Amino acid sequence: MIYPIIPYGDPVLRKVAAPIELGSIDLIKLSEDMFETMYAASGVGLAAPQIGMDIRLFVVDGRPMNEGEKDEDVDESLIGFKKVFVNPTILEETGDEWGFEEGCLSIPGIRGEVYRPEYVKIHYWTEQGEERTDIFESLAARIIQHEYDHIEGILFTDHLNPVKKRLIKNKLSDITRGKVSVDYKMKLTR
Template sequence: MIFPIVAYGDPVLRKVARPIGKDEINLPDLVENMYQTMYDSSGIGLAAPQIGQSIRLFVVDGTLLNEDEEEKDKDPSLEGFKKVFINPQILKEEGDEWAFEEGCLSIPGIRADVYRPEKVKIKYRDLEWNEHVEEYDNMAARIIQHEYDHLEGKLFTDYLPMLKKQMLKKRLADITRGNVNVDYKMRFPK
């Protein structure tokens, strides 16, 4: 099942998501549907708040970024980087902050440089409810930080300088009103 992506302006994107219990919901089905939704919208990550569910869950598939790259240009941090993060908790962010142009399925058509630390240490559960503590760097760390922000009620636009935010104000308002062309299903605030 493909869910509509929740658009900028919906209050669910600004809530701190709640942890979920092991048998509270049918996680395998929800995760499969989230992957289908993410692939349908050409994303590399999707957090539960982006489909209207304020729970601590996100999925990623960074392997897609390496698909069209020549061997020498592939990011080693993305090898096999298709994962489910349940009840994640970032334990540490470190290293030099580096800029990369980010976008978001909930904010279509807008991209901007965001500075993030190069390394992240995260604790989470997988679909079998096993707990993991892992470290990631480079693009894998960035994808995790971006999706984790959704669980904290943050968006990549929150990191932009005030002038850039002012310049995007009308475009963001248009997204909230549904005045945007996308090739995937979206849900706009009422």
């Protein structure tokens, strides 16, 4: 099932999401639906608040970012990087902060350079209920940090410098008012 993406301006995107009681919902089905929704929108990550669910869950699949790249440009961290994170907690963010232009399915048409640490250590459960603690680096770490922000009520635009924030203010207002054109399913208010 493909869910509509919740746009910038919806209060669910600013809430700290609630922990999931394991066994209370079908995490396998929900994560499959979230992957389907993410792929339909050509995304590499999707958090539950972006489909209107106030729960601590996100899915990632960074493999498409390596498609079409020359061998020397392939990001090793994205090889086989398709995962579900249930009730995640970031334990550590380490390494040098580096900039990369990010975007968001809930904020279409806007991109901006965000600086994040190179490594992330994260504790989480899989959709099958397996408890894990893993360390990710490079683009995989960045995707996780971006999606983790979503379940904390933080958007990538919050990380932008003040000048860039002023430049995108009107575009964000347009999205809030439903003045946006996307080629994927989005819950727009007009």
